[in-house]
Amino acid sequence: MNSEIEKLQSELYKYRANLYDRASGLPTVYGVLEDLRRIIELEKIIGILYLSIGDQERIEPVFGWEVYDELIKLFTISVMGEIGKLIPRSALIAISSVMGEGFFIFLTRDTSGGLIDKAYLNHLSEQFKNRVEKIKNEFGYKEVIDRIDLHTSYQIIRLDPMVRTERLLYHAIEDIKYAAHYPDKLKEKELYTELMGIIDKKSIYTVYQPIFNLRDGTIYGYEALSRGPKGSFFEDPDTIFTFAARYELLPRIEELCLYNAVKEVSKLNSNSLIFLNITPDQIPRLLDNHFIGLLSESHVKSNQVVIEITEKFAIPHYGIYQEILVRTKGRGLKIALDDVGVGYSTLERISEIGPDYLKYDRTLVRDIDKNLIRQELIKSFVNFANRINSTIIAEGIENKNELEFLKELGIKYGQGFYLCKPKPVNELNNYKKI
Secondary structure (H helix, E strand, C coil): CHHHHHHHHHHHHHHHHHCECCCCCCEEHHHHHHHHHHHHHHHCEEEEEEEEECCHHHHHHHHCHHHHHHHHHHHHHHHHCCECCCECCCCEEEECCCCCCEEEEEECECCCCCECCHHHHHHHHHHHHHHHHHHHHHCCCHHHHHHCCEEEEEEEEECCCCCCHHHHHHHHHHHHHHHHHHHHCCCHHHHHHHHHHHHHHCCCEEEEEEEEECCCCEEEEEEEEEECCCCCCCCCHHHHHHHHHHCCCHHHHHHHHHHHHHHHHHHHCCCCEEEEEECHHHHHHHHCHHHHHHHHHCCCCHHHEEEEEECCCCCCCHHHHHHHHHHHHHCCCEEEEEEECCCCCCHHHHHHHCCCEEEECHHHHCCCCCCHHHHHHHHHHHHHHHHCCCEEEECCCCCHHHHHHHHHHCCCEECCCCCCCCECHHHCCCCCEC
């Protein structure tokens, strides 16, 4: 078992190393996470500079993906052209996500070999502002120019033996992106006031995405997905949770999301499973009588509920959480681990958690019908899931070819826009089959 886990872990690292953005040709930040961990544990310090050009939501939907990709390529050329000049050759450069617009530059030294400091990072930031002005002057699509701007931020982090290195890096990456983008949208105080208003007015609503049995096309369950007020800055759930975490409002937001999701699911007239997303820190709340009472009031049986724990949040104190998860299962609740394949948990940790379901991340499903590395990786995960008596659910199925490959491989369950987009509960009652 250990040798198989080590083999699969090796394949997983190999895949992450090959995860790259199509427009820039650069690896994603999560594809180099293992390299970053080694660097900071060796050097004890690392500087991070974040650069984001343009605004994807204001460019791509209006002018098309080709125009946006061209902009990203030009900026990539500008950034990579500074290696050995502004940027030391030892720097590691990555994109924020697949098809994302943000670049991360990780470095421990400046071009003279001196230890990284904020003055040098600020100098880099100012120089790239000048490079962006040059791109704007030369870009072939003049109507796009007003939508091009540089969002930048930087931070220096030091190794903390009391904090897991991956978690330290993840929070630094999220904080830097936040600092770069949020000031251009609303002031912090206004955002905080707006979010508090959403909480007080209970303005969160829930949509549900069916999870299908890929063998017969029937609905196996529903994933509850929370949304903020339509048209607001907080409509996107990632924005809500990122901001709420910064101001220690996550427990209140999650409680509201869980309440709405459970209340609404009773309207589905279904005994299907309901998948509820929750961060690891909030798992103990599921054991209190308030939550169990909520299930009873909403006529939802505990054995219908699957608690979906995101792997993007590192799980602290595994020993304690194993005990809590055992008690959670004792209540009749099932456990699913989300973002499998791109999160922080090692395979040993996953097997210790003992999830009923492994939700295989969408980035590993994308183009799986023509990507040999992803095909081998999912085959290994299928064997691993069988070993720990877990069931794989494929996320992010976007086209027929991906679906057919997964079915041929024997994946039982899946979800994605190709099958059905998330919908309000009143639009799902007549939706029974693919």
